[in-house]
Amino acid sequence: MTxxxxxxxxxxxxxxxxxxxxxxxxxIILGLCSGVLGCFTFLRxxxxxxxxxxxxxxxxVCMAFLLTGTKDPLIILAGAAVSCWLGAISVDLITRxxxxxxxxxxxxxxxVYFAVGIMLLTSIQHSGNAAQSGLDKFLLGKAPSMLDRDVxxxxxxxxxxxxxxxxxxxxxxxxSFDPGFAQTLGLPVRVLEVVLATLIVLAVVVGxxxxxxxxxxxxxxxxxxxxxFWTDRLSIMAVLAxxxxxxSGAAGAYISYLGPGMPTGPWMVIAVTSLFAFSLLxxxxxxxxxxxxxxxxxxxxxxxxxxxxxxxxxGERENRLDxxxxxxxxxxxxxxxxxxxxxxxxxxxxxxxxxxxxxGCYALTSDGIETGAxxxxxxxxxxxYLATKLELAADHVHDDAEEIExxxxxxLEARLTAALANPGxxxxxxxxxxxxxxxxxxxxx
Amino acid sequence: xxxxxxxxxxxxxxxxSCALVGCFLVLRRQALMGDAISHAVLPGIVIAFLxxxxxxxxxxxxxxxxxxxxxxxxxxxxxxxxxxxxxxSLGVTFTWLFALGVxxxxxxxxxxxxxxxxxxxxxxxxxxLYRAFWxxxxxxxxxxxxxxxxxxxxxxxxxxxxxxxxxCAFDPGLAAAVGINAALWHYxxxxxxxxxTVGAFxxxxxxxxxxxxxxxxxxxxxxxxRLWAMLALSAVLGALSSVGGYLLASALDSSTSAAIAxxxxxxxxxxALFSPTHGAVPRYVRRRRLIARTQAFAx
Numbered sequence: 001m002t003x004x005x006x007x008x009x010x011x012x013x014x015x016x017x018x019x020x021x022x023x024x025x026x027x028i029i030l031g032l033c034s035g036v037l038g039c040f041t042f043l044r045x046x047x048x049x050x051x052x053x054x055x056x057x058x059x060x061v062c063m064a065f066l067l068t069g070t071k072d073p074l075i076i077l078a079g080a081a082v083s084c085w086l087g088a089i090s091v092d093l094i095t096r097x098x099x100x101x102x103x104x105x106x107x108x109x110x111x112v113y114f115a116v117g118i119m120l121l122t123s124i125q126h127s128g129n130a131a132q133s134g135l136d137k138f139l140l141g142k143a144p145s146m147l148d149r150d151v152x153x154x155x156x157x158x159x160x161x162x163x164x165x166x167x168x169x170x171x172x173x174x175x176s177f178d179p180g181f182a183q184t185l186g187l188p189v190r191v192l193e194v195v196l197a198t199l200i201v202l203a204v205v206v207g208x209x210x211x212x213x214x215x216x217x218x219x220x221x222x223x224x225x226x227x228x229f230w231t232d233r234l235s236i237m238a239v240l241a242x243x244x245x246x247x248s249g250a251a252g253a254y255i256s257y258l259g260p261g262m263p264t265g266p267w268m269v270i271a272v273t274s275l276f277a278f279s280l281l282x283x284x285x286x287x288x289x290x291x292x293x294x295x296x297x298x299x300x301x302x303x304x305x306x307x308x309x310x311x312x313x314x315g316e317r318e319n320r321l322d323x324x325x326x327x328x329x330x331x332x333x334x335x336x337x338x339x340x341x342x343x344x345x346x347x348x349x350x351x352x353x354x355x356x357x358x359x360g361c362y363a364l365t366s367d368g369i370e371t372g373a374x375x376x377x378x379x380x381x382x383x384x385y386l387a388t389k390l391e392l393a394a395d396h397v398h399d400d401a402e403e404i405e406x407x408x409x410x411x412l413e414a415r416l417t418a419a420l421a422n423p424g425x426x427x428x429x430x431x432x433x434x435x436x437x438x439x440x441x442x443x444x445x
Numbered sequence: 446x447x448x449x450x451x452x453x454x455x456x457x458x459x460x461x462s463c464a465l466v467g468c469f470l471v472l473r474r475q476a477l478m479g480d481a482i483s484h485a486v487l488p489g490i491v492i493a494f495l496x497x498x499x500x501x502x503x504x505x506x507x508x509x510x511x512x513x514x515x516x517x518x519x520x521x522x523x524x525x526x527x528x529x530x531x532x533x534s535l536g537v538t539f540t541w542l543f544a545l546g547v548x549x550x551x552x553x554x555x556x557x558x559x560x561x562x563x564x565x566x567x568x569x570x571x572x573x574l575y576r577a578f579w580x581x582x583x584x585x586x587x588x589x590x591x592x593x594x595x596x597x598x599x600x601x602x603x604x605x606x607x608x609x610x611x612x613c614a615f616d617p618g619l620a621a622a623v624g625i626n627a628a629l630w631h632y633x634x635x636x637x638x639x640x641x642t643v644g645a646f647x648x649x650x651x652x653x654x655x656x657x658x659x660x661x662x663x664x665x666x667x668x669x670x671r672l673w674a675m676l677a678l679s680a681v682l683g684a685l686s687s688v689g690g691y692l693l694a695s696a697l698d699s700s701t702s703a704a705i706a707x708x709x710x711x712x713x714x715x716x717a718l719f720s721p722t723h724g725a726v727p728r729y730v731r732r733r734r735l736i737a738r739t740q741a742f743a744x
Contacts, residue, residue: 047533048477097725098717103532104663107476108713111656115706118652122700214484215547218540225533263551269544276537280527288527 012257018148020257026146026154027249027268030210033158033203035223035245036165039238040196042224043176046102049091049197050220052110054204054213056087058117062124065135073150073209081205087113088197146210154206161199165238172196173234211252211265218269219245226276229283248272302406303336303344305375308353309405310334311364312372316430321372324363373433379405380426380433381416387427388420394427451573451586453691456653456705458592459645460683463657464665465599466638468676471662472614477532478517478635479658481539482642483651485516487546495553502591506643513639516542517632569649569702588648595644602637603676606630611672649702656706657683660713667716667723682712 006014015021034050041049057080064079065071087109094105121135165172174182175192182189200220207216227240252268284290310333315321331341345362348354353368364372379401386397408416424435463479470478486509493508516538523534572588584590603610612620613630620627638658645654665678690705697704718726 042530042533045530045532047530047536051477051480051536094717098667099723100663100666100717101471101474101476103474103476104471104659107480107655107659108663108710110477110480111652111706112660112710112713114652115656115703115710118703119694119697119699119707122703123697126698214540214543217536218544221533221536222540225529225537228529261551263547266544266547266551269540270548273537273541273544280523280529286528 008258012254020253022146022148022151023256023264024250024253026151026210027253027264028246029151029154029158029249030203030207031219031223031245031247031249031268031272032242033161033245034207034216034219035227035241035243036162036238037200037203038220038222038224038245039227039234039241040172040176041200041220042228043234046106047221047225048103048106048217049088049200050204051214051217052091052106052113053084053087053201054208054216055110055117056113057081057084057205057208057213058114059083059120060117061135062117062120066120066124071135074153077153077205077209080208081201083113083117084201084204085198088201089194092193092197150209154210157202157206161202164195164199168192168195169235176234211268215265215269218272219248222269222272222276223248226272226279229279229286231285244272244275248275298406300344300347303340304348304351304353305371305406306334307341307344307348308364308368308372309375309379311354311362312369312376315364315369315372316376321369322363322365324357324359324361326359326361330362375405377433377435378408378413380430381413381420381423382408383426383428384420384423384432385416397427448573449691449695451589452569452701453687455572455586455588455592455648456569456687456690456701457684458589458596459649459653460657460661460687460705460709461680462592462596462599462641462645463654464661464679464683465603465676466634466641467658468662468665468672468679469610469614469634470638471659471666472672473634474531475535476659476663477535478638479642479655481520481535482513482516482639483646483655485539485542485546486510486512486639486643487543488512488549489515491546491549491553495549502587502647505647509643510636510639512542513643514632514636517635517639521631568700569653569705570700572648575648591644591648595641599637599641602633606633610634614672650700653702653706656709657686660706660709661686664709664713664716667713667720670722683709686712 012020015024038047038050041047060079060081060083061076062079063083064076067079068075090109090113091102091105094100094108095102100108124135171182171187171192174185174187175189175196179189179193182192203220204216207219211219223241223244224237226244227237230240231237248268248271251271252264252266255267255271256262256264279287281288282290307330310330311325312321314325314329314333315323327338327341327345331338334341345354345356348368349356352365353371354362355365356362382401382404383394383397386392386400387394422435424432426432467479470476489508489510489512490505491508493504497504519538520531520534523529523538524531527534529537573586575587577584577587577590609620609625609630612623612625613627617627620630641658642651642654661679661682662675664682665675668678669675686705686709689708689711691701693699693708694701694704716724718724721727
């Protein structure tokens with residue numbers, strides 16, 4: 001089978017032309033670099049620094065043209081880099097020396113630098129210089145027409161960027177989390193910040209050429225934000241963000257190959273935002289659905305344990321722990337929605353902790369009695385702890401114990417038991433299940 | 446009236462409207478909201494265009510306004526329910542919507558006379574050319590009437606909601622304690638920011654709106670510690686930028702919108718350096734004097 005016979009959605013993977021190869025590798029490299037760098041600005045809560053800097057490139061583009069009169073990409077890139085870098089310095093100066101806040105500094109640099117750029121651009125255009133045409137397209141991105149040389153520039157810069165991040169990883173990590181601490185360690189915080197800003201400037205300058213201004217800011221924010229949902233470790237976050245960026249770069253190249261006229265940059269952003277949405281919803285650590293499930297599970301378990309304890313305490317009163325109890329009675333002692341009570345009871349039945357008799361009343365099984373006894377023990381231990389060690393009034397301790405009984409671990413239970421010398425009675429003079437037998441014997445006599 | 450005067454008047458109206466809502470954005474640390482909204486409205490404009498098949502202002506403004514509110518809503522939702530930090534929520538939201546807009550534009554580019562540039566980069570020089578008519582009678586530039594309406598709406602909003610907006614900006618906790626619905630006022634403010642952004646950028650360009658929303662309020666922030674003075678000062682500074690920008694643009698033969706933004710930036714630099722209370726130079730001088738006096742005292 002020849003390559004030509006393959007449908008487009010397959011033939012892409014054979015990398016049919018040099019153009020496809022260039023666009024694909026360019027987008028992947030770009031996504032990788034901006035993803036990794038984005039993590040540091042994200043943690044500094046300067047996620048929109050990329051946005052501000054990519055707008056700040058425009059005056060440099062125009063100045064480079066005005067001064068040299070050529071549109072040689074390297075000269076234009078150098079101009080863009082200089083004005084981006086000045087933009088980064090301006091943000092720093094404004095936040096350091098005026099009382100304006102970070103977001104205001106970013107916004108002002110973004111709008112004023114861009115306005116200077118537009119002024120220069122319109123001025124050049126009105127001057128009737130024929131060589132200027134296409135200058136205004138520089139910031140719009142032109143991934144599909146990437147040349148050999150562009151990809152080489154990208155590759156070299158990305159090696160520099162990733163190399164610098166690898167070498168100074170520990171330092172960047174400290175200034176991202178706690179600049180004050182970095183200062184006390186004797187790290188050159190300002191130098192490091194300028195280096196980090198310079199790396200971002202490099203990424204932005206090559207990035208805007210490929211995907212355009214606004215979409216470049218997306219590549220610096222979204223992969224990092226997506227990676228944050230999966231992990232609490234910066235190293236993993238940086239790798240993940242790089243992978244997300246690279247994947248969306250590939251996706252952008254793929255889609256623009258399939259649909260002629262489909263812009264690469266915006267599809268890269270749509271791809272990375274889809275990854276973001278997936279992470280937001282399903283990432284095990286901080287994703288919405290797993291978090292929601294965890295909350296629901298805890299709420300369910302709490303409800304189950306509350307019912308077990310209610311049944312246990314009611315049984316205690318009748319001196320028969322497997323005494324059965326109707327729904328109405330349960331609701332009297334534990335006010336809740338009747339439907340919630342029913343579903344909780346059926347969950348407990350399924351676990352074999354509660355049995356329903358023919359009269360529709362519920363009683364604890366032997367397993368249920370054991371669990372109920374443990375919960376009651378934890379509740380009363382905590383009440384006693386609050387009353388004796390923290391000297392709270394006995395009538396103030398119940399509500400707190402009601403919440404903590406679901407959380408106390410066996411280790412904590414052991415320490416409570418030791419601290420209270422395995423007591424037999426709680427502050428309300430009720431027996432603590434599994435408590436000191438002597439105390440219980442004393443109570444019984 | 447000559448076109449020059451109209452341009453200055455329209456610029457001043459934009460400056461005034463932007464300053465009123467911009468001060469609250471700056472105080473609430475949402476300065477980038479204007480930038481975000483002005484990009485995020487693109488899909489709204491395209492969809493309105495695709496539905497009505499006309500470049501009529503009203504449907505486009507409605508589409509844009511809806512997307513502006515959607516941006517504010519999505520950002521807060523990501524922040525609250527997704528537990529994502531504020532700046533990243535904003536960044537993810539508006540870049541996504543903008544990308545969507547660009548894709549819509551290029552997908553329908555064959556049969557649509559619309560491009561991202563003509564929507565986002567309006568020019569204030571052309572504003573006097575589009576006239577409003579009452580029957581046969583020429584009422585003046587259409588942009589003037591649109592922006593006058595926006596300015597009046599913003600003035601009413603800020604005057605009527607002054608107390609609530611002030612409290613929400615400075616102390617959200619206290620605002621909630623005295624029974625102010627902070628979420629309602631947040632969305633009201635966002636609605637007015639959207640209206641201002643959308644109403645202005647069609648005639649004067651997004652970049653000017655973004656600049657005027659935050660640069661004059663920040664300049665005023667360096668000059669005063671009182672909210673009402675900050676509001677008044679930023680409106681005045683914005684209007685002055687409009688005059689200065691017009692003159693600068695005529696001198697350099699460049700874009701007037703951009704020149705207005707640049708002049709407002711110059712005012713900011715002046716205030717950052719020389720503001721009597723918060724400027725860098727007076728602060729430096731005060732510190733030197735203090736050091737000199739302490740030394741003299743020590744000797």
